[in-house]
Amino acid sequence: MWLAIFAGSLGCFMLKLVGLSLPRKVVEVPRVKHTADLLPVALLTALIATQTFTSGRHLQLDARAVGLVAAVVAVRLRAPFLVVVAVACLVTALLRLAT
């Protein structure tokens, strides 16, 4: 177990470090810049989608989806960050309680 913990952690750390260590010449190429600007948007949206609509390797529509809708509404109403998160959790939990 300890071997796995340290091997996994080292791998994850190296992945982070490699990205930060790209030479400036590379990260300032316009297409790399443009791609790098789009990457967080693509990755975060994909995370939102997969964490909300999947369970294991199945697509699944459940209370989390309603929680996410509530979060969208909260964002549109310019709610503070923590309120958005709390609303999503609360709505999801209440819906599970009710069903």
Place this chain on the structure above:
Amino acid sequence: MAGADADDGSDVSWTPIRTGILRDALGVGIATGAYGLSFGAISTAAGLSVVQTCVLSLVMFTGGSQFAMVGVIGGGGAALTGAATGILLGVRNSFYAVRLARLLDVHGWRRPVAAQLVIDESTAMAVMRTTPRAGRLAFWATGASVYVCWNLATLIGALSAHAFSDPRVLGLDAAAPAAFLALMAPRLRSREPWVVALVAATVALVSVPFVPAGVPVLFAAAVAVIAGVRPVAGSRPVAGSRPDPGSRPDAGFRPDAGFRPDAGAPPAPASAGEGGA
């Protein structure tokens, strides 16, 4: 805080910005704590000891990978298989780091410190800022705040596993998507990021049943790469087969998409990230 560039903030307009960033960073840390609790609980339930759970949060420090690793172990898989899955999920941090490299421009001992703090939340907080100075502060403040909160929450969750063993009861599994949404919403002001976001989410979801955990999100990264390396202005996209309108590449994004004389070689940003594994 490792505030690399949090200077004395003497100029008038900076102080409220700084205060806002620090407050947001604390908020993000607290929210992350919500799923840190579930991580601690799930990890001990999967068979890791409290110490192993806490060390994992301290040294791996990337939630998605940690959940994946203990998920595999909890499901009866080998620990090293779990580690490999965790690493696969950590590949996205490489992509984040590529984006952050030019913002942070860190060298020497600061680089490994910064690397450890490259996660979803610190990246999202940093890239939504309009000035590099604010972006750097947001990165360091959020990274530090999440590091502290995530590890404290892991410990609490691990010690009180019976209370949090099912994060679903408290709706905690909805916390991360909501947090990412709130962090990303300000980025979606122009058409291109919207299109990329929608295509990326669709590609990820459609691929979920067919590929191992962690891979769908890498497909989403590929969407960003395809959109990003397209001819920048003028000509229509030819590479992607996707509905990929956006003939105005950078409307409202960073105003730096211009041409540069040294834009010669077609870059390979994706392989640069994945080669690290």
